[in-house]
Amino acid sequence: MPILEVRQLTKIFGPDPKKGLPLLEQGWSKDRILKEAKLTVGVNRASFTIEQGEIFVIMGLSGSGKSTLVRMLNRLIEPTGGEVLFRGTDVTRMTPAELRNFRRKNIGMVFQKFALFPHRTVVQNVEYGLEVQGVDRATRRSMALESLKLVGLENWADSYPAQLSGGMQQRVGLARGLANNPDILLMDEAFSALDPLIRKDMQDELLQLQEGMKKTIVFITHDLDEALRIGDRIALMKDGEIVQIGTPEEILMQPANPYVERFVEDVDLSKVLTAAHVMRKPETITIERGARVALRMMQERGVSSLYVVDKSQRLLGAIAAEDASRAVQEGLALEDIMQTDLAKVPPDTLLNDLFEKMAEARLPVAVTDGDGRLKGIVIKGSVLAALAGQSAAKVGEAG
Template sequence: MTKPLIEISGLYKVFGEKPHKVMPRVKQGESKDKVLAETGHTVGLKEINLSIKQGEIFVIMGLSGSGKSTLIRHFNRLIDPTEGQILVEGTDIMKLDQKELEEFRRHKMSMVFQRFGLLPHRTVVDNVAYGLEVQGIEKTQRLAKAYEWLETVGLKGYEKQYPSQLSGGQQQRVGLARALCTDAEILLMDEAFSALDPLIRSEMQDQLIELQEKLHKTIVFITHDLDEALRLGDRIAILKDGELVQQGTPDEILLHPADDYVEAFVKDVNRARALTVETVMNPQAYRISANTIQEAISQMKGIKQDYAYHVTEEGYQGVLTKEGLNDAAKATTEEAISEEIYEEVPSVSPDAAIEEVLVDTMSYDYSLPVVDEDGNLQGELERSAVAEIFSEPSDEEPADSPKLDKVS
């Protein structure tokens, strides 16, 4: 099993004059409000344990005050923990001296800020090249690289402009290009798109997904927006009052909320839009591998249902039924299975959103074959499985419903 790129264990952060004196109360389970009222100390994070894999987008989300921004600032030690361990590629970053920490920040991690963080007196290209300048890269080389990244993020022709001459979306593209320009393996993105208008925000999300498919960076992304988390995250961690209440894939969070708090987040989500076929399909499907009608009839006898998927060495071919095969055997002397024998049943991609295939799922008597781009049968999409994602896990309304942005 591949070792995680980032490992955080037993992480606590208490803000105040004497945090270590307060730690016993925090570990005994006293509430954040009680600790604040009786000691004047604020519990920022409490016993955080998580691991982040190389090349994934790991989203940390929660309400304001949940500790998500405090947590991300521990990754590059902008904030030091009160207690706990932070490993990056096996290196304990708490043991780095000042010089080592500066090198770590310059080469290992880049950060994209909510409010862009651009230098107003520098041109766009000089802003993008800034990280390389700090690294000591020669001017011609760093500018050439900055021009490449500006083209990558769709800002070719804006190199000599100043930040004030750009729209918010363009400024954030500059911020993203600057972070990518350093070739840092890890990107930290703290509410990076939340200051943008909805349409521009959606475009930036699309661009990040597109870039990630090419670059395979490890991205830690902070957001309060559930839609954004579900769209971007390979895995999601949800914080509440400094504590980690659940982490998992988007479909695990949606289909199996850990408690009422998480359930309140996902309660109004359009699951048909957020979930893909792959997350709800049945991987097992009855298959027939015969080349002739008679062989197919023989194989069909061993199948409980009255239809199966015809799969040959060339991949998925179509849906065969007992009735169709028997009719074909009576009507023709041909032995080979021809296209006319197959039922008219559409195949669906495992990557398709349930919303895209909903009508087909409900329109046919057979489970839809799930076929990947190479023509391989991956499973079947049953009508009952699709119907199940719309069922409510509980009829009770959680008492404390957090107000987050939802998928509409």
Template structure:
């Protein structure tokens, strides 16, 4: 079961919003509804699911409805219609007391503006929400200190906000959102006020924190690079409607319409796509097969090199056709002519990190997964094809040749 499921969630601003919902069902546009009824469509029948532990990014230009949508999830803004299910329970049907408990226990929020109390210390700011909930002073201090350490601010607990940099202040805001250990963290343009370098650091820290804590994060941004960098799933909005939901790779490589195409056209694919996107199956051999079998494999597969692996597919090295012929003529075992300094990468390695590596070797880059297992190889042709936007599927990228 998804942790969050939105079903045709709609928000219309105006004097009689309920009467506008049927017009949306008929496909009337946001502009026409405003012109004819003086009502504004904030969110238009948004439907999506969020799995536990995901970073789900909602993005779009200013006015697209993304900030309104995130506030519908915890009813800071009341939806006009639809359903928001948290672990199967409809948030829209919660009583005031149930809703308060849901907000306190299950959901946290981090805003663009740090909104720190200047007269409170860092630790006092972090524990403020716990204080409002009536949690015992000793317990809330322990919870706040744990949250403080998670965001890397140990030692700053007695400082005041004006003694911190912008990035550190945002860490305090993040720690405050995490202090009550919520299931879901809502982050609305949380890093947009930060300088570019600090922003990038915060993005990295958020991803690292999420991997450590396995929190479900709903992240709002207007920055495509940020969405691609941190998102597991991205929902792209326009005029209150979700126009596409997918992985960063799907958004880039399979845009749903012209609007999405234009949105992503200037993205540097090398900073988004990874080795796993372009890797091909490696042609392998185990050492005991010998040089005669190795040469036969090369002829059959049309390649000039093989990867030597053990029976568990752990990479041992590589052999070239030239060295294999020498091995055959001189009666040498494959282990003796095998090259062990094979260039390697992980499936998560970005393509721009492979460029220097591929420029310094004639061998394709071996992609190594867990326990040293060989998962595939990356050849130059596949990288160039992917950067050209054709998924690396050209015939020239299929052969694992020395290039």
């Protein structure tokens, strides 16, 4: 069961918002409803599911309804229609007491402008969520300090928020959101108010934290780069509607409509595409074979080098054509002529980080998984083709 399932979630603002629901059903546009029914559609029948442990990014420009949408998930804004199912329980039907309990135990939130309480110290801010639950002083203090340690601010526990920089304040916000160990963390433009460099640090830190926590995170942003960087899946919103949901690659390579296409056309592909996208199938030879076989394979396949692997496809090294012919003449084994100082990268390496390795290496960079198994090689030509970018889709097919 998905942890969160959103069905036809709708928010209409106006004096009698329910009146707008049938109009949406009849296919009236947002503009027509505004003009003829004097109602403002904030979110138009959004549906999606979020799986346990993923970072789900809701991305859209200002006014696209993303902040309204995320606030309906914990009912800071009451939905006009639709359902929010948390592990099968409809949040929209909860009583005030049930809702309070849901907010206390299951769902945390981090805010764009931090929203730290200025009259409370850092640690008092972090323990707020536990305090309202009635957790005793000693327990909540130690849990709050634990949470502060996660974001590296345990030494600032007794400072006031105003004494901290923006980046540090948002770390406190993050620590506060995590302190009561919620199942879901809502992050509403959490990094948007920060300087670009600090923002990138925070993104890295979030991803690093996420490795250990495996929280379910709903992350709102208007920044496509941010969405692509941290999102496991992205929902793109426009005018209150979700126009596409997919992995970052899907959004980039198969834009659902011209709007998404225009949106993604300026993306710096080298910061999105990874080695896995551009790698090719390598010509390999197992280590037991002789130099003569290797030489013939190279001639048949028209390549100047071969990658040497063991039986379970673990990369051992590579041999160049001239070394192979020398081995045949001198009767050497593959082991003796094999180059072992190969450039190796994991599949999720960004192209941006590949360039340096490619410039240094004589042979194509090898892509290996965590067990050292050879998954592919990256040659300069396919990287350039990918970055030419005019057809990201073609790169996808090539990979």
